[in-house]
Amino acid sequence: MGANKSDAAIIDSVREDIATARSREFSKSKGGSACNRLENVTTFTGNTAHPVRAGKQAFLHWVNRCGERSELAMQRTVIGNTYWYGWSMFIPSNWENPADDYDILTQWSIYPNVPGRRMPCSAVGSYILRSGDSISFRLQRKGENSDSECTRYSLANLSEVRGKWVDFVMHTKWTGNSDGFLKLWMKVGNEPYVEKINYSGRTYWNDEGTGPYFKMGLYKGDPNFKGAAPRYLYTDEYRLGDANSSFEEVAPSGSSQVQPPPPPPPQLIFEDFSTSANNFTVDAGGSWSINSGKYLLRNTNSSLIDVPNGNITVHKTSVPTNFTLTADAGATAGSSDWDDFSVIFNYQNQQNYYYASFNESDNDGTHGLFKVVGGVATQIANFDNTIRGGATYNIKVEKKGSTVNVYRDNVLQAAVTDATFSGGRVGFGSRNNPATFDNLKVE
Template identity: 25%
Template structure:
């Protein structure tokens, strides 16, 4: 029985854990890249976890690529992190992340990939990739001969918040992609093949670009989260407050349009000279205000002490207390004057010695 009671709190947590829709986070809040499975970089300095700029939390990823960075002896230059998600065919997920392109990000007519879901095969373009060409963001599905399903102008110096909803399938009648950009639905569901037949995908995040691009490229990524429900990756919509009511104008006289005069009672000061009303709140026992004894219930040294009702004198209760005190003094003096008489009577009956 004791063992069951010790385990009971953990049993209560099981339903919450089982129903959670967040399946993985790569948001760098560990202060390093340990959430990710591996990296492809020429140096640890090319994939830095930084504290500024960040989109959420305390940390973000800074990915740097210079011409000649080729850690895996393949085409192009890259420094990327990998998460071996290996989504099975028919699975459906929401992916959330944010990417910042600083003002120094180079413009080029060549491709620059910043997020991709690569296939388990070794060759060819991935079935789903986000990249930049000529200052235009593009989302393409189906590899090099696939379909560009979304485009948007590149805006430097500000965070791009992405939420992508994907159903993974090599069947274009089953698979789809849906995209939210900066909190708004940017692309409704598009039916398209999101996998190559017989293969699975894995995530790559960082920067991968054509080898002919010479200037240094830098991008920042933050907050990567994978979930099975939209509400766990999309911020709630904040309701717009209702507008303030329009104040009622002062009454005016029909003839001149000037404010109507304010009538005061005989002997009363004009309204402009009268003091403003003072907002008053009732004293609550224990709130430390006058009339309660100054006791604060939260103070453990005063626990259990409650001030007696009416223990404090108010501006209207002081006079009755003084009258009662005076009557008590008079009564006491009267008793003291009466006391000697009986004593003298007892002494007169006592025999003399």
């Protein structure tokens, strides 16, 4: 998530001295300085203990019922540019959450450049809002089919964050084009960072005069606001980085690094049959070939009626004990009511393997999960709903240790425990019917 550190740039910040902010919006707001206060505080200022995120000072935002706002405003951004943001917020543990009131806590504000531009989220620009017990992010930008669009993202409940420093990191490109994006991570107290928003698309408007500017603090709007008063909170550790900055550079000082998502499982097999099936070996019956990006079974061996699958093809790759297999498959529709196909796994040889059989009809010899030991097939689970010839189904087999789960179109068909086979190969088959297979993936 980091960038080239030699090129990284923090282009704006306010972390210790309140005077370093571009502007301090409080004394000239409704109610004046008697009703809106904004000040530096240390851990013990004015006979009162205060929380400080890092360093020696934090910022106290205070609004009484006769007031409107107490915010720090930072520099404007440029439309089309990419930025990293980092900041911290502390909501006191005695905050109430009246359902008939709200608090705007952070805002990417604009002065609309287009007369009459509607803001469907109400406030101007994008912002973080406390409403009732919910804290949410509201993203306003140019819509796909309208001038303005609003999307709401839930971040936390007020009860989860009261009395704790909450750290934020945001990475975004402000643009009215579809190549924009916005990612937001949030860290509560000593917990790790959690990604709350991962959005791709328009984030702004290209016909605005400038990009948005960042504000943090407390905005009440109406000097006669309802609920608890005075209202106050703390902020600290604001940093703005340009496109060459990084998560680590803007993250509030001392906060733990973002917890990266777990790596995707290794992909053992992927076959889309766009060109060949050279990785497969035909072990029994039928004619197997590629046609229009699919693996087809034709001219099936229908004379071997006493074998579980008279037609078998298997991949050359050996698969370990634990895996997830997915494939698209279907039985070719014919005059019989017993059109079928099979997905084979833990294949040792023609005499020993598991297979999931899917059939238009159902009896003890088909349409279920089977194991073949010494050439004899035993049904270890039955599938309820039969298939339709000519239709394509997504099949998934999950195997972990001795546990096997089989899904068809994401609906569980069987869950069994059987330890007869562990590793082996995977493949396709059919008792005696033509079939089509595609998009085999094993992880």
